[in-house]
Amino acid sequence: MSYQPPEVGNEISCVMHGIDEKLLYNTKALERKIIGALNKEKFTILDIMSHKFKPHGYTLAILLSESHIAAHTYPEYNSFYFSIYSCRGKEDGAKTYEAVKKYLKPKSIDYSNKKIVVKK
Amino acid sequence: MSYQPPEVGNEISCVMHGIDEKLLYNTKALERKIIGALNKEKFTILDIMSHKFKPHGYTLAILLSESHIAAHTYPEYNSFYFSIYSCRGKEDGAKTYEAVKKYLKPKSIDYSNKKIVVKK
Numbered sequence: 006m007s008y009q010p011p012e013v014g015n016e017i018s019c020v021m022h023g024i025d026e027k028l029l030y031n032t033k034a035l036e037r038k039i040i041g042a043l044n045k046e047k048f049t050i051l052d053i054m055s056h057k058f059k060p061h062g063y064t065l066a067i068l069l070s071e072s073h074i075a076a077h078t079y080p081e082y083n084s085f086y087f088s089i090y091s092c093r094g095k096e097d098g099a100k101t102y103e104a105v106k107k108y109l110k111p112k113s114i115d116y117s118n119k120k121i122v123v124k125k
Numbered sequence: 126m127s128y129q130p131p132e133v134g135n136e137i138s139c140v141m142h143g144i145d146e147k148l149l150y151n152t153k154a155l156e157r158k159i160i161g162a163l164n165k166e167k168f169t170i171l172d173i174m175s176h177k178f179k180p181h182g183y184t185l186a187i188l189l190s191e192s193h194i195a196a197h198t199y200p201e202y203n204s205f206y207f208s209i210y211s212c213r214g215k216e217d218g219a220k221t222y223e224a225v226k227k228y229l230k231p232k233s234i235d236y237s238n239k240k241i242v243v244k245k
Contacts, residue, residue: 055188068186072184075195077192082243086212090197113245121140123140125142
């Protein structure tokens with residue numbers, strides 16, 4: 006697949022707190038929501054892997070032409086880790102992040118956003 | 126698989142610059158090095174996915190019981206993005222990061238390390 010990234014990418018990383026645990030246990034719906042948001046922001050999905058832990062917890066990674074996303078649920082803490090790295094330019098991935106946030110309705114978020122410079 | 130994470134995890138994210146492009150084009154050796162380092166730090170690998178781009182560039186994500194790593198090469202810029210998130214406690218993943226750094230011998234690194242608190 007041919008893809009020439011620009012020199013600056015964007016990394017969003019956050020933990021969302023105070024989420025209704027039902028939303029975190031319904032991993033199929035959560036995965037659908039994330040994939041739908043990525044498609045809407047015109048990311049190209051190359052591959053998906055996920056794993057369910059016992060007694061709880063779910064982890065998801067999606068490889069994109071434009072880099073990757075990762076998600077981990079902590080229903081026992083009503084928390085959700087989400088990160089997205091896009092090499093498509095700054096502020097990229099923000100729409101996907103907003104869609105996930107809108108779906109999970111967290112009470113608070115530890116959020117960070119970092120510019121990734123690949124050329125020096 | 127049963128795994129109960131602690132309440133604090135660690136996220137390392139970096140871009141390494143000034144790497145000999147031969148090391149970035151040899152993706153098999155790079156992948157072996159990363160997997161070896163993860164095994165040495167006693168991470169449990171659940172799944173691996175990777176993709177080679179044309180004309181260059183390689184992307185790798187590894188799902189761990191303890192969360193995930195992601196890596197992207199930019200041989201055209203002599204650069205390498207690497208991130209590791211471990212929910213096994215603070216400073217975790219540092220040995221894997223050091224092993225990868227030692228292998229790639231970058232001239233400079235944009236590095237960040239963030240404590241991830243999943244319980245609020």
